[in-house]
Every structure is written in C-alpha cells, then in structure tokens.
Amino acid sequence: MGQMIRVGMADLNICRSPDAITTLGLGSCVGAVIFDPAHGIAGLAHVMLPDSTAVRNNSNIAKFADTGLAELYRRMMAAGASRVGLKAKIAGGAQMFAFNSNNDMLRVGDRNVEAVKRKLAELGIPIIAQDTGKSFGRTIEFYPQTGELLIRAVGKSVYKI
Amino acid sequence: MASVEELDQIDSTRFDVLKELGNIGAGNATTALSQMINAKVDMSIPRVELLEFKDLSDIVGGAETIVAGILLMLEGDIDGMMMFMLDRLSAHRLVSLLMGVEISEGREFSEMEISALKEIGNIIAGAYLSSLSTLTSLKIISSVPYLSIDMAGAILSVPAIEFGKVGDKALLIQSRFGEEGENAINGYFIMIPTVESYGKIMKSLGM
Numbered sequence: 001m002g003q004m005i006r007v008g009m010a011d012l013n014i015c016r017s018p019d020a021i022t023t024l025g026l027g028s029c030v031g032a033v034i035f036d037p038a039h040g041i042a043g044l045a046h047v048m049l050p051d052s053t054a055v056r057n058n059s060n061i062a063k064f065a066d067t068g069l070a071e072l073y074r075r076m077m078a079a080g081a082s083r084v085g086l087k088a089k090i091a092g093g094a095q096m097f098a099f100n101s102n103n104d105m106l107r108v109g110d111r112n113v114e115a116v117k118r119k120l121a122e123l124g125i126p127i128i129a130q131d132t133g134k135s136f137g138r139t140i141e142f143y144p145q146t147g148e149l150l151i152r153a154v155g156k157s158v159y160k161i
Numbered sequence: 162m163a164s165v166e167e168l169d170q171i172d173s174t175r176f177d178v179l180k181e182l183g184n185i186g187a188g189n190a191t192t193a194l195s196q197m198i199n200a201k202v203d204m205s206i207p208r209v210e211l212l213e214f215k216d217l218s219d220i221v222g223g224a225e226t227i228v229a230g231i232l233l234m235l236e237g238d239i240d241g242m243m244m245f246m247l248d249r250l251s252a253h254r255l256v257s258l259l260m261g262v263e264i265s266e267g268r269e270f271s272e273m274e275i276s277a278l279k280e281i282g283n284i285i286a287g288a289y290l291s292s293l294s295t296l297t298s299l300k301i302i303s304s305v306p307y308l309s310i311d312m313a314g315a316i317l318s319v320p321a322i323e324f325g326k327v328g329d330k331a332l333l334i335q336s337r338f339g340e341e342g343e344n345a346i347n348g349y350f351i352m353i354p355t356v357e358s359y360g361k362i363m364k365s366l367g368m
Contacts, residue, residue: 008215009314009321010329025224025314028322048214048318048325055326063325096319097232097307108322137315139225154227154311155269 004141007031010063012045012072014079017144026092026138028109030065030116033089033142033149034072034125036081042144043072049108050115065115073123086125089149089161090116091140093132109133129161176209178368179334183207185296186289187336187350190245193288194338194346197281198258202346207336213329214321217314220335221246221349224314228252231282232307232319235290238299238365239358242320243290245282247348249310252278255346270310279306289350297365320353327356 002018009029015021017040023031026046035042045068049055052064061067077083093113113132120127131138131151141150148160184207195202210220218224229252231245247255256274257263259281270278283306294301309316324331334352354362 009217009318010214010325025218025312025318027311027315027318029318048322057326057328060329063329094315096230096309096311096316099307135309137312137318139312152225 002145007044007046009046010048010060012043012062012068012075014041014043014072014075015144016041016079020141020143020145022139022141024139026140027094027096028092028112030090030092030109030112030132031138031140032065032069032072032116032120033140034069034076034086034120035088035142035144035147036076036086037144037147038085039081040144041076041079041081042142043076044140044142045069045072047112047116050111065112065119069116069119069123073125083124086123087147088120088125088127089129089142090120090127091131091138091149091151091161094137095133095135096137098135131159131161175363175368178363178366179209180207182293182296182362183209183334183336183350183352186293186334186352187338189292190285190289190350191338193285194281197284198255198346200258202338205337207334210333210335211330212333214325214331217317217321217331217333220333221313221317222248224312226313227311228313228316229278229308229310230313230316231279231286232309232316233283233286233290234304235301235354235358236304237302238361239293239297239301239354241352241354241358242323243286243303244316244320244351244353245286245348246313246316246351247346251346251348252310255281275308279308282306282308286350289352293352297362299361299365320351323355324353 007023052058052067093109139152
C-alpha cells in the first residue's frame with residue numbers, strides 16, 4: 001500500500017505507483033489528473049481560475065488552468081513520463097450556489113472546465129473520463145496503479161470514473 | 162487603493178481595528194440570532210487572518226466537514242462576500258428550534274427548511290452588515306441569500322476564487338458563536354472584503 005499525496009487548493013504535485021494522489025473538497029475548482037499508465041506516474045493540479053493572463057497577480061502558476069497544466073506536464077516529463085500515451089481525467093467545476101444571474105464571474109466552474117479542456121487539447125492529452133459541473137463538491141483520489149479516479153460527494157456513495 | 166502587498170504587511174493597529182469591526186458586527190448578529198431562537202448565545206473573540214487558500218477550510222474543521230453555507234454578495238462602498246456557516250447538526254437544530262418541529266439529524270433538508278435557513282442567514286448577516294455600515298458610514302448593499310450544504314472546502318472555494326484574482330491569500334474576519342450544552346448551535350461569520358474595500362474601510366475610520 002502506497003502513500004496518499006495531498007494537493008491543496010491552487011497547488012499541484014505528482015506521484016508514482018503505488019502511491020496515490022488526492023485533493024479534498026473541490027467546489028468550483030477543477031481537479032485535473034494527467035497520467036502515464038505505462039510508467040505509473042500521475043500528476044494532479046487543483047485549478048482555481050481559467051486564465052493567468054486575465055489577472056494581475058499570477059505568481060502562483062498552479063492556480064491557473066493554462067500555467068498549472070503546462071507546469072504539471074513539465075513535471076511529469078521531468079519525472080520520466082513518456083509523451084505518447086498520456087491520458088487525463090478531470091472532475092469538479094461545480095456551481096456551488098444557485099446564483100440567479102448570468103454574471104460571468106459566478107460561472108467560474110464552467111469556465112474552469114472549459115479552460116482545462118482547452119489546455120489539455122493544446123498539450124495533445126486526451127480526456128478519457130470526466131465528472132464535471134452540477135452543484136456539489138467533490139473529493140477525488142487517483143490511483144496510478146489502476147488508473148481509477150475515485151470520487152466522493154456528500155450524500156452519494158463513492159464512485160469511480 | 163490598498164495593494165495585496167500592503168495587505169501582507171498589515172500592522173497590528175489595523176488588525177485590531179478589523180477585529181473590533183468583526184466584534185461589533187458579530188455582536189449584533191449574535192443578538193439577532195439570540196432573539197430569533199429565544200436563548201442565550203455566546204460569541205468568541207473574532208479572529209482576523211490573512212490565510213493562504215490551502216489553509217482556508219481548516220478554520221471550519223477541514224475541507225470535508227459538511228456545513229451549511231449562506232452566502233451574500235456585497236456591493237456598494239464595500240465589495241466582497243459575507244458568509245454565515247453552520248455545521249450540519251447546528252443547521253438542523255436551528256431550523257427545528259425556529260419551526261418548532263422535531264427534525265431527524267441524518268436526513269436531507271426539505272424545501273421549507275432550506276428556505277428557513279436562507280432567511281435566518283439573511284437576518285443574521287443583515288444585522289452584521291448594518292452595524293458595519295453604521296460604524297463606517299459606508300453603504301453596503303447585499304444580494305439575496307444563497308445557500309449550499311456541502312463540504313466546507315467546496316463552499317469556501319467560491320470566495321477563494323474571487324480572492325485568487327488579486328492575490329494568493331484571503332483576508333478573513335471570522336467570529337465563532339455557539340451556546341453551551343447539548344443543543345449547541347455552532348457557526349461562523351466570515352466577512353470577506355475585497356482588497357479595495359479594505360482600503361475604504363480603513364479610510365472611513367481615519368486610519
């Protein structure tokens with residue numbers, strides 16, 4: 001049994017099988033997992049905002065979909081992952097409050113999901129499973145050994161994607 | 162306009178001023194709550210903290226703690242968010258006290274109970290905000306209350322994202338309230354002004 005590596009909000013990390021990687025209480029943020037099944041390496045980014053170029057203070061690159069995923073990819077490569085065969089699974093991007101307004105700021109969950117998808121497409125990494133949107137929080141755990149992404153949500157039994 | 166760098170270097174006098182604001186706001190809100198449930202409610206000394214996002218949910222007992230969060234968006238002279246959080250058990254107790262019905266603690270909230278919780282949040286947050294507004298002579302307009310019952314981390318991601326646009330930390334004025342004993346109601350007020358509003362608050366008080 002390996003260790004469980006924890007990734008905080010606006011943070012990223014990688015792990016190697018048999019270790020697993022987790023992030024707790026994803027709301028409008030998106031948890032993006034990139035993994036290399038052949039080498040048992042996986043990375044997880046807890047993305048808070050879609051676009052690093054849209055805000056002034058962008059020193060924490062893990063916070064954004066564009067810079068965070070680029071960094072995660074770089075770290076995976078540095079750890080010995082092979083470019084070919086990389087896959088992604090994503091979860092989160094919920095709308096936690098039922099705002100009755102179309103204010104763009106309040107749809108940040110959707111925008112995070114879109115931005116993560118865009119960046120993964122740009123990196124040429126296919127998304128093979130996703131559980132995004134809706135209105136509930138999620139805790140996710142990824143196991144590089146099996147390639148399974150475990151999702152826990154309030155009032156639901158644990159499910160895998 | 163106060164910058165995020167300035168927020169990082171906030172001095173102890175300003176911290177004390179924010180604490181006092183939190184104290185007065187929460188004091189009023191606690192009185193409102195106390196009148197609503199017709200029981201004595203105690204309040205803790207507020208904490209004012211500049212927290213990193215990853216530590217945000219620790220204040221309410223961890224990212225996976227299930228809470229009821231009632232959120233109001235603030236506009237006017239003070240921008241930001243006001244959140245009133247109750248642990249799940251306390252939310253059930255509060256609704257049961259107000260509606261005069263026994264509520265089993267395990268089950269989901271009904272439409273009626275959710276509506277009651279929103280209204281409770283509205284009244285309590287309103288009491289908090291009106292005292293803040295009087296004190297600073299700043300206009301605060303709050304939105305209708307929004308409710309979410311979920312993991313604390315997921316609920317707090319909403320204000321955290323707003324702060325994420327301007328910095329890597331969130332300024333929190335937090336007060337905990339609760340009664341003693343078996344039927345305790347525990348919760349938190351979290352006032353989250355934007356960086357710009359923080360500057361306005363200080364200025365209005367002659368700081």
